[in-house]
Amino acid sequence: MPAPASDVLLVDLSDDELRRRGGIKWTLPDADVLAAWVAETDLAIAPVVTAALHEAVERGDLxxxxxxxxxxxxxxxxxxxxxxxxxxxxxxxxxxxxxxxxxxxxxxxxxxxxxxxxxxxxxxxxxxxxxxxxxxxxxxxxxxxxxxxxxxxxxxxxxxxxxxxxxxxxxxxxxxxxxxxxxxxxxxxxxxxxxxxxxxxxxxxxxxxxxxxxxxxxxxxxxxxxxxxxxxxxxxxxxxxxxxxxxxxxxxxxxxxxxxxxxxxxxxxxxxxxxxxxxxxxxxxGQPWLDAFVGRLDENRALFADLVAEHLPLARHRRLEATYLAWLDVRAYGGDDPAGAALAHGRVMVNDGRTFGPGGQGHVRINLATSADRLERVVTRLAAGLAPAGSR
Ligand SMILES: Cc1ncc(COP(=O)(O)O)c(C=O)c1O
CATH class of the missing domain: 3.40.640.10 (Type I PLP-dependent aspartate aminotransferase-like (Major domain))
Structure with a gap:
């Protein structure tokens, strides 16, 4: 069966491709770390955008x-x-x-x-x-x-x-x-x-x-x-x-x-x-590509809720209405620095809630603009990182 048109528009990049791409999201963390922090997507750029850029470069519009x-x-x-x-x-x-x-x-x-x-x-x-x-x-x-x-x-x-x-x-x-x-x-x-x-x-x-x-x-x-x-x-x-x-x-x-x-x-x-x-x-x-991307995010917010319920049952979050950035309350897991624990023990990089100002303590921000497979790896690694030391 041919893939639905929306899937054709979205091209997921592998971890290696993302590291080779060169942005801060995947180059700052060590090579064994999954990147789910800064607000960039893990998809190839929309073809209509890259075509316009090639055309501008050809024209010498620099x-x-x-x-x-x-x-x-x-x-x-x-x-x-x-x-x-x-x-x-x-x-x-x-x-x-x-x-x-x-x-x-x-x-x-x-x-x-x-x-x-x-x-x-x-x-x-x-x-x-x-x-x-x-x-x-x-x-x-x-x-x-x-x-x-x-x-x-x-x-x-x-x-x-x-x-x-x-x-x-x-x-x-x-x-x-x-x-x-x-x-x-x-x-x-x-x-x-x-x-x-x-x-x-x-x-x-x-x-x-x-x-x-x-x-x-x-x-x-x-x-x-x-x-x-x-x-x-x-x-x-x-x-x-x-x-x-x-x-x-x-x-x-x-x-x-x-x-x-x-x-x-x-x-x-x-x-x-x-x-x-x-x-x-x-x-x-860019609207057809965006529609496909928003469709992906809609699926990912549902998947994220399921994954959190399964792997981080004590965490709380409000259903996303917009953006691809989930705000997760992990205070119930204890510890002053959950993002640090996720990195050290789960090898996943998420944003430290404390950098978001008052109210951010005990929270992490997780980037959902990725594939279903990587999102699953992100949440399971986060859960491993937040697990009490004795049970890791
Ligand atoms: C709310 C908000 N404003 C601004 C920015 C950054 O935009 P710029 O890089 O264009 O300054 C971001 C990036 O994630 C953002 O989430």
Whole structure:
């Protein structure tokens, strides 16, 4: 029987191929270690993206990239956002940047007040670093690790924003909570933000990776947000090309876009022409590959739940709504450093929850963007690593 079309699109790489590929995920760990940490996939790159890159290299498109609107990327993003995310954006408000975190830093420095920057935690670790780097005070709002549902604590967020001139750094869909926030939740957040005259930077890099049953609601698509919201997005996570250096800021207004474009070139110089080519190809032609990939992730979240129930019965996790990053509460297994134990005794590298800020202790983050076979090896090795010393 011929393979279903979606399987043909996805090509799983072997452990050796992944090590030879050269990225940090597989080259940092020792050769006997399984890599399930940094947010990269274990699949070959989507053919439409590699074709666009070959074509750009053949053309010799390796110089300084043109100005934003001399590239097709603002239009390609706007068309993708409308089709895939039901989000209308003005291509004139799109400002190209080198990567998502550069976009966050530029926005903090250019558009945000000098007040505190509020980050719900556990958080993508660089959020905790970018705030002091921008010269702002970091205020974390931790999630209760025991909570059944991971929801934004609007009372605490409001209290933190109430001092004035503040910013909320939102991650939607959320890494590592795995949440795609609902319209109701985001409207509640918007009301708090408006009450205190705060700014929002919304990192929507995981927007294409919303799994069946959930929907991505862009914060900046809500009424009443244009005056204070800036979105950062890129094809780099969903189509696995973060090394190509290209992300997009979507300003809420023409004035914000002008301010972002007005900064000195040296403050926004990381953009690469290959990143532009890859993002354009992904947004324009990458949906069939993405559909297959999201189908794989849907299968993997179910497989992961089964594997955890079988091998790590004391661990807790909330079902992923989006992203391929599972957040696992392994406090019941004891020990201060479960990721260290997994590496030392299970030979599997997962992310250490403590690096995600308050609420991260006793947790690990596991990358599910892999084959079913490797996911099974990852979970069984994790279980071996967390097992009490006497029973290993
Ligand atoms: C929420 C989030 N933002 C940003 C990034 C990094 O994006 P970039 O490499 O474009 O800075 C990641 C990477 O995993 C992420 O999960």
């Amino acid at each position: 110089g300084y990239p043109p100005l934003d609107h001399a590239t097709p990327l603002p239009e390609a993003l706007a068309a993708y956002a409308l089709d895939a995310l039901c989000w209308t954006i003005d291509p004139a408000h799109v400002v190209l940047v080198g990567d998502v975190m550069a976009g966050v830093l530029i926005t903090l420095k250019t558009l945000c007040g000098n007040g505190p920057v509020v980050v719900p935690t556990p958080s993508y670790p660089p959020f905790l670093d970018v705030v002091p780097l921008a010269g702002r005070e970091l205020v974390t709002v931790p999630l209760d690790p025991g909570a059944e549902h991971a929801v934004l604590d609007l009372d605490q967020i409001g209290a933190a924003l109430s001092v004035g001139d503040a910013t909320l750094l939102l991650c939607n869909p959320h890494n590592p909570w795995g949440r795609a926030f609902t319209r109701d939740e985001l409207e509640g957040l918007r009301d708090v933000v408006v009450r205190y005259g705060a700014r929002v930077i919304s990192d929507d890099i995981h927007a294409p990776l919303v799994l069946p049953g959930a929907t991505h609601v862009p914060y900046a698509g809500l009424p009443g947000t244009a005056g204070h919201a800036t979105t950062v997005i890129s094809a780099s996570k969903a189509w696995n090309v973060p090394g190509l250096k290209c992300a997009q800021l979507v300003a809420g207004s023409a004035a914000d876009a002008a301010a972002l474009r007005g900064i000195p070139h040296v403050a926004n110089h990381g953009l690469s022409p290959l990143g532009v080519a890859a993002n354009v190809a992904a947004y324009r032609h």
